[in-house]
Amino acid sequence: DADVTQTPRNRITKTGKRIMLECSQTKGHDRMYWYRQDPGLGLRLIYYSFDVKDINKGEISDGYSVSRQAQAKFSLSLESAIPNQTALYFCATSDGAAGRNEQYFGPGTRLTVT
Amino acid sequence: QKEVEQNSGPLSVPEGAIASLNCTYSDRVSQSFFWYRQYSGKSPELIMSIYSNGDKEDGRFTAQLNKASQYVSLLIRDSQPSDSATYLCAANNNAGNMLTFGGGTRLMVKP
Numbered sequence: 001d002a003d004v005t006q007t008p009r010n011r012i013t014k015t016g017k018r019i020m021l022e023c024s025q026t027k028g029h030d031r032m033y034w035y036r037q038d039p040g041l042g043l044r045l046i047y048y049s050f051d052v053k054d055i056n057k058g059e060i061s062d063g064y065s066v067s068r069q070a071q072a073k074f075s076l077s078l079e080s081a082i083p084n085q086t087a088l089y090f091c092a093t094s095d096g097a098a099g100r101n102e103q104y105f106g107p108g109t110r111l112t113v114t
Numbered sequence: 115q116k117e118v119e120q121n122s123g124p125l126s127v128p129e130g131a132i133a134s135l136n137c138t139y140s141d142r143v144s145q146s147f148f149w150y151r152q153y154s155g156k157s158p159e160l161i162m163s164i165y166s167n168g169d170k171e172d173g174r175f176t177a178q179l180n181k182a183s184q185y186v187s188l189l190i191r192d193s194q195p196s197d198s199a200t201y202l203c204a205a206n207n208n209a210g211n212m213l214t215f216g217g218g219t220r221l222m223v224k225p
Contacts, residue, residue: 041217101206103160108157
């Protein structure tokens with residue numbers, strides 16, 4: 001079984017719709033991250049969370065919000081989707097106690113906003 | 115300005131050869147460095163971590179770190195067509211809480 005899962009794996013939505021991407025992990029890690037990946041722009045950090053009560057903005061948080069429902073669950077919401085949010089979205093986890101920040105990625109969600 | 119730089123490639127090597135992938139970083143305080151392999155349409159997979167100057171070997175992979183030159187490299191020995199992928203270099207920031215990724219180098223191993 002995958003240690004980091006993401007749902008849905010693919011999503012097509014229309015401009016202005018609210019959507020939620022979900023991430024769950026069974027690795028027991030305390031830290032969770034949301035990235036987006038665009039061709040030519042690489043991986044960019046949207047939000048990260050070091051525990052349930054700790055949420056931090058990343059490099060490109062505008063237009064996004066997150067919720068850390070439990071240590072194992074971290075959701076990303078697009079309040080009003082726009083076409084330039086079309087991208088591949090990845091969730092990642094790491095073990096803060098290890099002090100190394102080795103991050104492990106979920107399978108990704110391909111989001112298309114029309 | 116990108117803080118972690120990689121040549122986008124493609125880097126083409128024949129099967130059985132050594133592939134050499136390079137990465138430079140700008141934050142002198144970075145202490146931890148990572149190499150990820152990403153197949154097209156798939157998620158990044160951690161293949162090597164390196165924290166101190168010198169070489170670290172794991173199977174066919176060797177990571178090299180030179181903090182004075184702010185340079186990280188990945189050598190893949192006996193390259194196989196299955197090694198064809200994009201390789202991402204990442205560095206921890208000075209607070210140790212975020213990774214900065216390079217744009218990746220696309221490697222093509224030709225049979």
